[in-house]
Amino acid sequence: MSRTVWREYMPAIVVAVAALVLWEAAVRGFQIERFLLPAPSAIVTNFIENFERLVHIGWFTTKEALGGFFIGCSLGILAAFITARWVAVNEAILPFAIAANSVPILAFAPIVNNWFGVDNPLSKMIIVAVIVFFPVMINTIRGLTLVDKNALELMHSYAASEVEILWKLRTPNALPYIFNAFKIAAALSMIGAVVSEYFGGNRSALGVFITQEAALFRFENAWSAIIIACIVGITFYLIIVAVERAVIPWYFEQRKAERH
Amino acid sequence: MTNTPTVSLKNVTKIFNPGQPNEVTALKNINLDIWPHEFVSLVGPSGCGKSTLLRLIADLTQPTEGTVQVNGKSAYRARIEQDYGIVFQSPTLYEWRTVAKNVELPLELMKYGRAERRERARKMLQLVELEGFENHHPWQLSGGMQQRVSIARALAFDPALLLMDEPFGALDEMTRERMNLELQNIWDRTGATIVFVTHSIPEAVFLSNRVVMLSPRPGCIAEIVDIDLPMPRAWEVREDPHYFELVNHLRDTLREIEGGMRE
Numbered sequence: 001m002s003r004t005v006w007r008e009y010m011p012a013i014v015v016a017v018a019a020l021v022l023w024e025a026a027v028r029g030f031q032i033e034r035f036l037l038p039a040p041s042a043i044v045t046n047f048i049e050n051f052e053r054l055v056h057i058g059w060f061t062t063k064e065a066l067g068g069f070f071i072g073c074s075l076g077i078l079a080a081f082i083t084a085r086w087v088a089v090n091e092a093i094l095p096f097a098i099a100a101n102s103v104p105i106l107a108f109a110p111i112v113n114n115w116f117g118v119d120n121p122l123s124k125m126i127i128v129a130v131i132v133f134f135p136v137m138i139n140t141i142r143g144l145t146l147v148d149k150n151a152l153e154l155m156h157s158y159a160a161s162e163v164e165i166l167w168k169l170r171t172p173n174a175l176p177y178i179f180n181a182f183k184i185a186a187a188l189s190m191i192g193a194v195v196s197e198y199f200g201g202n203r204s205a206l207g208v209f210i211t212q213e214a215a216l217f218r219f220e221n222a223w224s225a226i227i228i229a230c231i232v233g234i235t236f237y238l239i240i241v242a243v244e245r246a247v248i249p250w251y252f253e254q255r256k257a258e259r260h
Numbered sequence: 261m262t263n264t265p266t267v268s269l270k271n272v273t274k275i276f277n278p279g280q281p282n283e284v285t286a287l288k289n290i291n292l293d294i295w296p297h298e299f300v301s302l303v304g305p306s307g308c309g310k311s312t313l314l315r316l317i318a319d320l321t322q323p324t325e326g327t328v329q330v331n332g333k334s335a336y337r338a339r340i341e342q343d344y345g346i347v348f349q350s351p352t353l354y355e356w357r358t359v360a361k362n363v364e365l366p367l368e369l370m371k372y373g374r375a376e377r378r379e380r381a382r383k384m385l386q387l388v389e390l391e392g393f394e395n396h397h398p399w400q401l402s403g404g405m406q407q408r409v410s411i412a413r414a415l416a417f418d419p420a421l422l423l424m425d426e427p428f429g430a431l432d433e434m435t436r437e438r439m440n441l442e443l444q445n446i447w448d449r450t451g452a453t454i455v456f457v458t459h460s461i462p463e464a465v466f467l468s469n470r471v472v473m474l475s476p477r478p479g480c481i482a483e484i485v486d487i488d489l490p491m492p493r494a495w496e497v498r499e500d501p502h503y504f505e506l507v508n509h510l511r512d513t514l515r516e517i518e519g520g521m522r523e
């Protein structure tokens with residue numbers, strides 16, 4: 001078990017270590033100025049020194065990301081299920097949802113900040129929720145409608161009602177799509193929260209901290225904050241993968257079986 | 261009782277996309293009665309309307325003209341009252357369900373109690389010789405086993421009519437032969453009426469009471485052949501001279517039809 005895990009992740013670890021070594025060597029060898037790129041060792045030292053403060057501001061932004069994630073995902077799934085009742089409506093909505101999804105919603109961040117108050121975490125949650133809403137809705141609609149034709153005919157042969165078809169066929173069919181959307185949404189929600197904080201916000205928010213420290217030439221501080229953002233993002237993603245494995249184990253086992 | 265056919269098609273015509281440039285007359289003026297506990301096979305070149313005919317009986321598509329009756333009522337009523345079980349060419353199992361849960365699916369929809377569902381699934385899986393696989397998932401089974409699960413599922417609620425659309429088309433020769441014997445066995449034990457689509461004439465002759473040969477464009481009945489070999493049939497029937505005669509006769513008919521298609 002641990003051997004296969006090791007074999008699976010070893011290439012990634014090797015690449016990461018090699019990149020860090022190269023980075024450190026390049027900064028030292030070419031004497032790169034620290035405002036351009038600090039050495040990994042300098043960032044790590046800074047990270048350890050400021051750990052408590054970083055956790056504090058990291059948690060502040062994580063709460064915004066989580067809030068936006070839950071609001072956006074719930075509404076996205078809800079919208080998909082409501083429209084899924086009418087497959088034709090659903091298919092008509094999809095192109096609009098895809099178009100809306102390509103609108104750079106982050107551009108609205110300063111406006112939303114004004115609406116709800118720059119210091120109010122709610123303004124960030126709303127930005128995140130809107131960003132997350134569309135991919136979740138689109139993927140859920142796809143999962144509910146891209147159903148095997150025979151699987152659907154089988155239901156018709158049993159004279160199953162639309163509600164029964166929704167629960168016993170469309171929903172299980174959509175679960176892998178929904179979890180995929182959650183993974184996309186997890187990444188987007190952290191990006192959305194941090195970047196909308198770039199346009200102003202509470203002093204103890206990650207995005208605000210990064211812009212201020214960078215403006216004051218305290219680049220190691222900014223880099224440490226970025227590391228915190230990365231750690232949160234990756235943790236978020238891994239939690240979703242774990243939940244996915246618990247909820248739809250058949251999906252993984254099947255794909256594993258197909259690979260062999 | 262026996263004077264009501266299980267399936268009765270009267271002057272059935274099916275036109276897809278009528279009035280449009282891609283209009284297809286899939287079936288024209290079909291008349292066919294299938295009687296209780298008959299095993300009837302539909303054969304013919306591909307595209308001659310075999311699947312369409314089966315789907316008309318199943319009320320998964322409706323005739324443009326004519327009437328389809330099942331057990332003396334409309335095909336629609338028969339579908340609503342779950343008078344038939346259907347098996348497609350692909351097993352069409354739900355991968356999120358275990359084997360037993362797949363067999364239980366129609367029973368859940370028909371509001372059978374949990375204990376009865378379990379019991380029936382167990383019995384059906386025994387019938388198709390898959391006991392011990394209840395908790396497996398579909399992808400853990402071979403193609404032949406998956407198709408057996410889908411047969412168990414079709415039989416789970418004791419339908420008097422079983423509709424099968426090339427159920428063994430995707431299986432290798434050995435598995436197919438075994439499945440033929442097994443299906444005959446099931447037919448014998450359940451007393452069901454079976455309408456069976458296949459492109460294999462030997463398979464049709466081996467299994468059936470009657471073989472219906474369809475010809476295409478538009479799909480109509482070219483010939484109905486009574487298979488007067490004694491039932492039940494052992495595998496050795498395939499060495500019987502009369503069996504050969506019937507197979508060869510149907511092959512000649514098919515060749516004539518296909519010759520006509522090329523002209």
Ligand SMILES: Nc1ncnc2c1ncn2[C@@H]1O[C@H](COP(=O)(O)OP(=O)(O)O)[C@@H](O)[C@H]1O
Nearest residue numbers: 276277284286305306307308309310311312313
């Ligand atoms: N849903 C459909 N729409 C349009 N044409 C169809 C449809 N289903 C079948 N057909 C046409 O009807 C004819 C008979 O098809 P089918 O019943 O599938 O034949 P078979 O099962 O004998 O191969 C073919 O010409 C096919 O193209």
Ligand SMILES: [Mg+2]
Nearest residue numbers: 310311312425
């Ligand atoms: Mg067909």
